[in-house]
Amino acid sequence: MSQLIQEEKPVRKGSALRLVETRTLSRTDWLAVRRTGIGGSDAAAAVGLNPYKSALELWLEKTGRDAELAQPDPHDTTEPVYWGTLLEPIVAAAYTQQTGNRVRKVNAVLQHPTIPYMLANLDREIVGVPGLQILECKTAGEFGAKLWRDGVPEYVQLQVQHQLAVTGKRAADVAVLLCGQQLTVHRIERDDELIARLIPLEVQFWQYVTSDTPPPADGSESADRALRCLYPGNAGVTVDFTNDRRLSATFADLVAVRAEIEAREQQEAKSKQTIQQAMGDASRAVFETGEISFKRSKDSAGVDLKRLLADHPELESQYAITKPGSRRFLVSI
Missing domain, CATH: 1.20.5 (Single alpha-helices involved in coiled-coils or other helix-helix interfaces)
Structure with missing residues (x-):
């Protein structure tokens, strides 16, 4: 796992607080609660180790500046978030069938007993197994499955260690459904040394939020999206x-x-x-060291838009749209 920082601070263990009951909570209200702190799925992004989201994009979300960012639609069947939500109970049930461990929903946003902005939303709680209390359910498609070849990806490990820090628990199982047909289970033990390095970095990120100061960009595509959202451009300056x-x-x-x-x-x-x-x-x-494929792709069908508008010019005004311009970064020397 990548180095976080070497400074260590004592970590207090204790039972998490039930901040908000979620049984009847709407998704909008649940997202609002998430903005009040750092959840498990935020942990890797907060410390700059999430391959999909930068600390800067996470900061936009926590400060309510993400309205112009593309948001996944939980009802869109082409979005991974849809399938993750739909398959979560199936993954949990398959985990019980495969391991014999019983699980149950927590139905609450949990809060660290002494650090109020450290939050956790557990997929399931494992019951009746000494030393094992948390189940994290994951799904991975063809691309995402590659990240699991060598075990639990780093960003998921950080998510689980964050959950263990919030709850004071000792261990968690991560059950991942790979390509919809293979369930693998990974055990993650609490790592107090890692948690002691993780917490100061989360504190540092939350200081960016409370002081309304954007964290530095990290060169990722996520940071690029965040910068374009944060600074749409002021012509003439x-x-x-x-x-x-x-x-x-x-x-x-x-x-x-x-x-x-x-x-x-x-x-x-x-x-x-x-x-x-x-x-x-x-x-x-x-x-000697590899190979190259150089094949012709299949023919594809398309529309000759230029010819279509030439034959039917009235369609241009009927279906015209205006695309907002984006900032272009040009270098001159």
Whole structure:
């Protein structure tokens, strides 16, 4: 697991508080409660270790600035969140069948006994098994299953350690349904040393929230989305960084990296074309350290929009839409 920080602080263990009962709570109200703290699924993003969400995007959510960000529709069957919610009880039932361990719903948002903004929403509680109290249910499709090849992904491990920290419990099982047909179960024991490093980082993130200060961007696509949402653009305004040595050095690094990328992309294209030329019409080439597939894809159907509008110009105004412009990051030297 990636290093968090080396500083350790004593972690108080105790029973979690039941902050809000969720049995009759609407999804809107549940999301509002989630904004009041850091939940288990937020933990990895808060410390910069979530492959899907940056600390900056999480900060937008917690400060109510995420209205312009694309939100997954829990009722859309093409969204992973839909299938995760739908299959959660099935995964829990399959876990019981496979292990013999009984589980039950908690029906509450739990709160750390001494750190009020550390929250947890448990999928299930395991009953009657000494030293094992939490079940986390996951689903993974074809792409997501790759992240589970070597065990529980780091961001899920952090989610579970956060839950163990909030509840004071000793261990959890993570049951994951891979590609809809294989259930695997992983045991995660409480790691007090990791929790002692995790909590100060969560405290640091929450200070960004309470002080209304955005955390630094991390170079991810998530951070890029967050920045475009946070700063949509103010045409005609120029900022002068000529006397800012740090930002001027960052700009110089950017220019140098872009030049290096361009040179490497040219070398990549040349190497690719050399192999393509050697392959000719062959569809596969084998090398000492790997292989290349170079096949023609299937034909696809489309619409010749330009011709359609030429034949039926009245349709252009009838179906015209306006797409909002996005900020373009252009470098000049």
